[in-house]
Amino acid sequence: MPNNDVPAAVLKIAKRLVEPKPMRRGSLSVRYVKCNKPGCPCADDPGARHGPYTSVVRKVGGKTRSRLVPAAQADLLRKQVEAGQSFRKEVEAFWQACEQWADAELDSAKEASDSEAKKGASRKASKRKSPPKSKHS
Numbered sequence: 001m002p003n004n005d006v007p008a009a010v011l012k013i014a015k016r017l018v019e020p021k022p023m024r025r026g027s028l029s030v031r032y033v034k035c036n037k038p039g040c041p042c043a044d045d046p047g048a049r050h051g052p053y054t055s056v057v058r059k060v061g062g063k064t065r066s067r068l069v070p071a072a073q074a075d076l077l078r079k080q081v082e083a084g085q086s087f088r089k090e091v092e093a094f095w096q097a098c099e100q101w102a103d104a105e106l107d108s109a110k111e112a113s114d115s116e117a118k119k120g121a122s123r124k125a126s127k128r129k130s131p132p133k134s135k136h137s
Contacts, residue, residue, distance in 0.1 A: 007101050013094045023083035026058025029066065030074070056081060 032049030034042045041048040054074040055066045069077050 007097065007104075010094070010097045010101055013090060013097055017087070017090055017094060021083055022080050023087055024056055024058075024077070024080040025084050025088075026056045026081065028074075028078055028081050029055050029057045031055075 030052045032051035033053065034049055036043050042050060052071060052074075053068060054071060054077060055068045056077055057064060057066045059065070
């Protein structure tokens with residue numbers, strides 16, 4: 001894969017992107033809920049709630065999807081979501097580095113074509129030596 005024409009910044013980011021790791025898209029949600037069952041403390045006390053309930057939430061096909069996980073796995077889920085967010089930032093940095101590379105490539109091609117146009121600029125058309133033919137002849 002190494003190509004001598006590829007800028008070092010692009011190669012550096014590409015190497016980080018191909019390192020596999022468990023990650024998730026979406027965001028972490030921690031909720032405390034009220035059940036409203038008669039006799040339950042949450043029905044009478046506004047501060048009493050059940051939970052925490054931890055889930056990962058994301059959009060899939062325009063719909064919100066969530067996956068509930070046990071509280072014991074909340075730290076692992078948090079690390080996976082953070083890894084996913086970091087990956088997304090790396091992809092954006094990769095895009096920017098590739099676009100800078102593409103801009104530099106366009107600029108050097110434009111400079112080359114400008115210098116070629118100056119070197120071999122076209123000459124003026126020569127004047128006619130004989131009169132043009134008439135349409136009625």
